[in-house]
Amino acid sequence: MSYLERFVNGKGRYLDDINLDGMLYMSLVRSPYARAKIQKVEGGMTSKDLNAYYSMGENDHKEPVLAIGEVNYQGQAIAAVFGKNRYESEDLLSTVSVDYEPMEAVYSIDDAKKKPPIYKDKKDNVLSQEEVGVKFNEKDIDYDVKVTDTILLDRVSANPLETRGIIADYRDGILNVYLPSQSIVRAKSGIVKSLGLPPEKVRLYLIDNGGAFGVKALFYPEYIVACYASMKFGKPVKWQETRTEHLQTCHAGRGVQATLTLYAKKDGKIAGLDGEVLLDNGAYFADEASADLGNVIHEMTGPYLIEKAHLIGKYMITNKALNGYYRGAGKPEASIFMERMMDLMADKLNMDIADIRLKNALEKPFKSPLGWDINYPTKPFLEEALKYFNYRELAKKEHVGISLFILDEDTAPGESARIIVKDGKVHTYLGGNVSGQGHELFVKNILSDELDIEQDSISLELQDTETLPTGVGTWGSKSAMTHGSVLMQAAEELKKQVIEKYGKYTPEILIKHDFDLTTFYKFDYNDNAVNFNLVTSKINEAGDLESLKIGAYYDVGKVLNMANIMGQTEGGALQAIGEVLSETLRYSEDGQLMTTSITDAGVLTADHVPEFDIKIVENPSLLKDKAKGLGESPMIGIPEGLARSLETQIHKRINIMPITREFLFGKQ
Incomplete structure (x- = not known):
């Protein structure tokens, strides 16, 4: 069954469509x-x-x-x-x-710092902590100026249409x-x-x-x-799950507060980064929370040559549902924190926000002191992006915010796939699962090209753990990368089987006979991509956005399906804008959730979709299908660009997201 039949014509099989006897x-x-x-x-x-x-x-x-x-x-x-x-x-x-x-409840990160521990076996409300980098003293670094700020990204609920x-x-x-x-x-x-x-x-x-x-x-x-x-x-x-249950109990994303100090020379060269990052962990241990905070503190140096950096990350116990994965899972937080600090340093030094980034961008691959391997130079990419958007001229007449960032893609350890050829059809099963990204489009493209068969003969099936017992999953902007690569590997192995059995490969021989092949594509390190966003906006006296334009300059490695790319970019952009303007979970001082409906949660509707200028560049990855990730990129790069664009109009620092209308009005 095609995507059109399943999702447009209403023939999909969702949980609430299943009714079993008794x-x-x-x-x-x-x-x-x-x-x-x-x-x-x-x-x-x-x-x-x-x-x-x-x-x-x-x-x-x-x-x-x-x-x-x-x-x-x-x-x-x-x-x-x-x-x-x-x-x-x-x-x-x-x-x-x-x-x-x-x-008495502990309702926030700041509350957790002040109040007695929730658990009697703890001396405070720190569940655990992690330290990265090497601690340094100010006298150990050569700097002329420093800036310090505390930035809060409030909790957000994922709110998928299906709970x-x-x-x-x-x-x-x-x-x-x-x-x-x-x-x-x-x-x-x-x-x-x-x-x-x-x-x-x-x-x-x-x-x-x-x-x-x-x-x-x-x-x-x-x-x-x-x-x-x-x-x-x-x-x-x-x-x-009801929508109320989802808002109350489903693991929330973001909920991170960072107090950071950035040191620099007068020319804008960053000399060091130090700080503390606190995660609103919720009431209990969650192994996925470690991934969120781990991504924040390990990726904080972003695309820049910062040779001295030290961070402490703490999991703060609060009387809330647990922290968990939400699109990006720590990667957007790291980029937002660093890019907002770069903007602050640029203002302190009276530098252009692009120039301070150019001063610190990488000219070759780099292993940061926080333990993050950045595989590609970032300065030439930034130069190309600024030129594409004609930044210098645009900045003279528009309220512009920019972000340069790394999308770290969770390609390791790889992915599995199974292909069953039967009755003239190629049935495909993937170890990672579909949740609206349009996997079927690139599955058909790849197998059609690799096996020289018609797309109508190819289907992407919903698997079970008996049909395909192994699999990693769909997250971390890796679907096109790992699924595409394992499909290419499976196609190669399938052609070899045909040759071994029938002496040669032709699509006619393949389709005429039965085959069953399962394989795993192994990739033992995470790849990453350099990306750039530019945002311009205009707000009126009521604090409403009169215009919003998003520029995206994204490296996808190799385009597998352009419709996928545009859908992911535009959909992710709307989520990112929502996080800046409205999306959050709010709690009272006694820990009661005040966000009681999806409307209260601030989810944006289609009338908020901005204008886009999307430029896709192709610098092939090392994977078999040459692709790089994309899905999380808008979430990583757009919020800080939009925040900067807005603060140039209201003339005060934005360090809390989402931004309230009262803040934009100037009433707080």
């Missing part, structure tokens, strides 16, 4: 408090039935699948009820009673799970570990996925409850 619907009793002791629970399935933890990492402060003795964020699951339909299960929530003893959900169906000794996921192999590992099941007794099926943006790369407590319930009752169990 299926039970699950609803969850959730805490109304951000922090409280649980005195008593009566009714429903509780931790007395399912005493388990769901994190794959090792830490003393993992989240219980169902709360044990206390709750530490609003919406934390305490008990589960099951009905014959969704209405009945919602009604059954009233049959569960919970006695709470409310406690989280699962169907668990335990029958004949096998736990069958239907899951919209970015990696069903990873989700299977979590279920196996949390429930102590043999891997061969668990089978996950990928279904159509109505958006992800990182949150469906993970697995969650609700998944474990549904699986356990299906095994206990011997019936299928479905759970579909």
Whole structure:
């Protein structure tokens, strides 16, 4: 079935399209408090039935699948009820009673620094910390001027159109799970570990996925409850998250505060970087939070030659749902922090924002003192981008913001694929999963070119963990890179099989016979790409944007499908603009989530789409398909460019995102 049939004509198979005989619907009793002791629970399935933890990492402060003795964020699951339909299960929530003893909540990073520790075994509200680079004293570096600032990027919810959900169906000794996921192999590992099941007794099926943006790369407590319930009752169990549940409990992105000091010579040459980065971790340990903060502190030097750098990153415990992946997962934060500091230093030295970047951009590959390998020079790329947009003339008449950044692509360790040729059709399965990026387009392009067959004979199928037991997943701007490369490798191996069996390769021989091939493309380091954004804007006296133009100068290695590239760039740009102007999760001082609907969350609509000038350049990567990543680039480069463009109009520093209308109005 083509993309047109599935997604435009409404023939996709999403979680809520699946209805199994005898299926039970699950609803969850959730805490109304951000922090409280649980005195008593009566009714429903509780931790007395399912005493388990769901994190794959090792830490003393993992989240219980169902709360044990206390709750530490609003919406934390305490008990589960099951009905014959969704209405009945919602009604059954009233049959569960919970006695709470409310406690004082920690509602923000600053609050976590001031208040006593949430956990008695901790001396403060720092769950853990990481230090990168080498500590230096100011007297050890040669500098003329320094700037210091604290920058906050508030929490953001991914808010895909389709919220989280699962169907668990335990029958004949096998736990069958239907899951919209970015990696069903990873989700299977979590279920196996949390429930102590043999891997061969668990089978996950990928279904159509109505958006992800990182949150469906993970697995969650609700998944474990549904699986356990299906095994206990011997019936299928479905759970579909409400939008309120998503806002309250789904792992949030961003939520990072950095206090940074940048040292420089009078000519703008950066001499050093020092600082502290604090992550709003939420109440429990989450192994994915380490990836977010790790990306922030390791990638902070960005595309610049900064030879002295030192950062401490701290995971701050707050009474909120956990921090997790959201498009970029630390990469946008690192770039926003560094680019905003570069703008601040340029202002301090009365330099042009492009000139200070040119002064510090790389002329050759560089391993930063924070441990980040940058594979390509950045100065010639910046020079080309500035020339393309005619920056010097544009800056004389427009409010311009720019960003130079590195997209670090999660290509390691590679990816798997399976191709089954049967009945004249080429059925393709990928280890990473589709969530709206349009994989089918480049799959058909690559296999058609490599195998010399018609695109109509090629299909991209939804796999399960029996059909393709191995796979990494779709995240980190790597789909075109790793999936494209593994498809090219699979095509080569398939042609060899045809030659070995029939003496030569022709597309007619391939299509006429049956073949079944599984392969893994190994790539043992992460690649990266140099990219550039330019933003111009104009706001009126009401603080509304009258105009917004986005320039993108992106290196994609090799174009596999231009429609994919334009869709990813324009869609990502709208998300990035939303983070600057409106998208956030807001909490009261007692930890109550005040963002109660997708409208409150500030998600932009199509009428906010800006004008675009997109220039795609091709500097081939080392991968088999020569591609580089793209998906996260707008999220990494646009926010800081837009912030700079706006602050040149309101004449005050922007160091908190999102920016309120009151701030633009000049009332705060």
